[in-house]
Ligand code: SF4
């Protein structure tokens with residue numbers, strides 16, 4: 001059986017050229033149980049162990065992704081009948097011409113503005129933010145095989161806690177950069193010159209976009225559209241398919257060459273983040289997080305609020321946490337736990353407390 005890796009979570013077309021780090025083993029994010037969403041109230045009525053709940057017919061898809069041109073092309077070229085619904089939905093976006101650019105199919109500008117100003121608590125709960133590719137009856141993604149960098153790297157919970165979260169944040173950054181580079185490269189191969197490639201919306205989202213009348217009305221500005229698309233207007237699908245053909249031909253060397261020095265730095269950071277997930281190193285001195293919310297679970301156990309939501313722990317863990325004062329070294333705390341509390345504190349438990357954000361580096 002193939003080991004689980006970062007690549008296992010990404011569209012398969014990347015496997016031909018992404019660097020080796022993407023196929024190195026990592027733990028599967030088994031806490032993010034998407035088919036029975038870990039953030040939603042379960043069918044049996046049991047509540048998720050999280051301070052925040054998502055709605056089961058929205059889950060974490062209250063987000064409208066940018067789809068880079070070559071992923072749109074890959075979806076359109078895929079003959080899998082299971083993707084018919086997704087293809088229809090993307091075609092509908094293309095027909096609307098709103099957010100439809102040679103670089104890819106993007107959300108309307110007004111969506112970005114609202115999303116960026118939405119309260120955190122709206123995520124997973126506001127139906128007005130729901131992704132147009134989400135199937136509300138099946139409660140799943142209609143374009144899953146070709147989802148973008150944000151969607152394929154999002155997890156609500158992490159087996160390695162904060163270290164896993166940092167790893168996936170880095171993957172998202174690297175892949176987002178790759179999306180911007182590859183979409184421009186594919187267009188360059190189709191004859192787009194440097195001037196037309198300068199304003200890549202996948203590389204640079206305006207922080208405070210000015211909304212035109214067309215943006216506000218969510219209709220296409222036909223004059224601007226004709227200018228942007230040139231001879232490809234009305235042949236948008238063909239351009240996306242051609243971009244996919246360019247990207248699928250890439251070799252690892254060519255890809256690394258396109259990603260350049262920034263790509264090399266990204267790769268090195270990814271290696272460090274993965275190492276920390278596989279063999280976690282702890283800071284020399286740790287101290288307990290200030291306010292920790294907890295509630296009784298059963299006889300000897302309590303639920304503690306962590307970065308993975310409420311996790312079950314032995315009741316005694318609160319006394320253990322108090323020993324970490326940021327002054328004592330972890331070795332000193334281990335021997336104190338034995339003399340004062342009569343327990344053997346193993347390394348794995350300290351790592352769990354640290355990765356779940358209950359212990360933190362002093363200062
Ligand atoms: S990643 Fe999203 S769908 Fe999967 S369990 Fe978490 S919130 Fe639910």
Ligand code: SF4
Pocket residue numbers: 060061062063064065131132133134135140141142143144147148151
């Ligand atoms: S593309 Fe798919 S995974 Fe991403 S937000 Fe939409 S429905 Fe969810």
